[in-house]
Amino acid sequence: MIKISNLSFGYKKKNLLFNNLDLSLTPGNIYGLLGKNGAGKTTLLKLISGLLYPHGGSCTIDEAKTIARDPDLLKEIFFLPEISFLPAVKVREYLEIYTPFYPKFNKEKFFQYLNDLELETNGKITNLSYGQRKKFSVAFALAAETKVILLDEPTNGLDIPAKSVFRKLVASSINEEKIFVISTHQVRDMKHLIDPIIILDNGEVIFNQQIAEIEQKLSLRLQREEPEENEALYYENTLGGYAVLSENHDDEDNDIDIELLFNAVVAKNEKVKTLFNTGVAV
Numbered sequence: 001m002i003k004i005s006n007l008s009f010g011y012k013k014k015n016l017l018f019n020n021l022d023l024s025l026t027p028g029n030i031y032g033l034l035g036k037n038g039a040g041k042t043t044l045l046k047l048i049s050g051l052l053y054p055h056g057g058s059c060t061i062d063e064a065k066t067i068a069r070d071p072d073l074l075k076e077i078f079f080l081p082e083i084s085f086l087p088a089v090k091v092r093e094y095l096e097i098y099t100p101f102y103p104k105f106n107k108e109k110f111f112q113y114l115n116d117l118e119l120e121t122n123g124k125i126t127n128l129s130y131g132q133r134k135k136f137s138v139a140f141a142l143a144a145e146t147k148v149i150l151l152d153e154p155t156n157g158l159d160i161p162a163k164s165v166f167r168k169l170v171a172s173s174i175n176e177e178k179i180f181v182i183s184t185h186q187v188r189d190m191k192h193l194i195d196p197i198i199i200l201d202n203g204e205v206i207f208n209q210q211i212a213e214i215e216q217k218l219s220l221r222l223q224r225e226e227p228e229e230n231e232a233l234y235y236e237n238t239l240g241g242y243a244v245l246s247e248n249h250d251d252e253d254n255d256i257d258i259e260l261l262f263n264a265v266v267a268k269n270e271k272v273k274t275l276f277n278t279g280v281a282v
Contacts, residue, residue, distance in 0.1 A: 001026050002048060002148065002179060007057035009047060017043060017203045020057065027147070030170060030180040032194025034187065034262050039200040041183040042082070045150045048181070049079040061148060075103055078146040082153040084137050091121040091136075102144040110143035116165050131157040138166060142173050149173075151182045155189040167193045187258040197258065199265050207265045209276060215256050217275055219248035233271055234264035247275060 002025040010016035017040050025031055035041045046052040047059055050066035050073075059066045064073045087094070099105040114121065117135040121128070125136060134157040141149060155163050171193060174180060182194055197214065199207035218233070224241040235244040245264050248254065265272050 002059070002061050003063075004048075004059045005057050007047065007054045007059060009043065009052065009054045013055060016055070018047075018054075019203065021203070021205065023198075023205055023208070025179050025181065027179050028174065028176045029196060030174055030182065030194050032187070032190055032197045032258070033181055033183040033200065034185075034197065034258075035183075035200035036266070040203045041200055042152055044200065045079060045152055045181065045183055048148070049077050049150055050074070051079065075101060076147040077150070078102070078141050078144045078148070079150040080137055080141045080152060080154060082156060084133075086125045086133055086136070088124050088126040090124055094125060094140075098140075102146060104145035106143050106145055109145075110139055113139035113142055113169060116169065117162055131159060131162070134158055135162060138169070142169055147178055149178065149180050151180070153184055153186070154182060155184065155186050163189050187262065191258065194258075197261070199262060201266055201269070206269050207272065211256070213276075214261065215248070215254040216251070217248055218254065218256060218261070219246050219250075219252050220244070220254055220256055220260065221246070233275070234260070234268050236260060236263065 002023075004021055004023040007018055007021040008016055009018045033041050033044070043052065047054060048061075048066060050059075050069050053067050061073060061077065064070060066073065066077075087097075089097070095107065095110075099107070114136070117139060119132055119135045119139070121136065125133065128136065134154070138151075138154055141151065155166060158166060167190070170180065170182075182190060184190055195211040196209055197207065197211065198205060221244050222238065222241055223244055226242055227235055227244050232244045232246045235242045243257065243260055245260055
């Protein structure tokens, strides 16, 4: 389990990004971490991985403090930043250098992932395009078989077929011992993959709910006429009319649009909190 307790952090001590942040993440889940630019998504991933030190409070993984940077803990964490450094070496040289840090690294799966992503790596890694380097990095991250996998904008640079393969690989990689946290703006790429949904805004967790709970509470419909204020929790113009998010009074089956949900939570946060019966949904 990842447990963040009373955590405070800021790049300038007089201007804190996080102030007394609390959050618990449990194994067996692929968390979607959403937020506007500057909300603190990447910073939170770095705090979880121990790359940044909090000013106060703590972050632990299975009760071990991440700031200690203990090797026994680090071998169970893989953080893939949006843009990662790759040295000018060939694939097998890269594996020789970096796989010793991850004792459970599965080379067979790694090369299968490369094949699934249609990536040939005969030359140096630095000769690959941006999208190809992203494929390589994703394959390595998943093959590391760590308990905690933190992915920051993993689908940026991937083509449409690769995004589909990415979803399948992540879905097949999760088990009851692993925690995935995927920070992304590309929510449409993550449809039917991320669950629960965590939304950060101004350094606060303003929403943290499972998809089943969201679809039980909220209903999405398309209509031609603009809804009345009391008919909708939130709505947006769409092709041919309006996409309307409202309270689900009739237990309708739903397939919630995550992008619309995000906009609703940010714009109508107090109403959302009331609907989910929580002061801050954590």
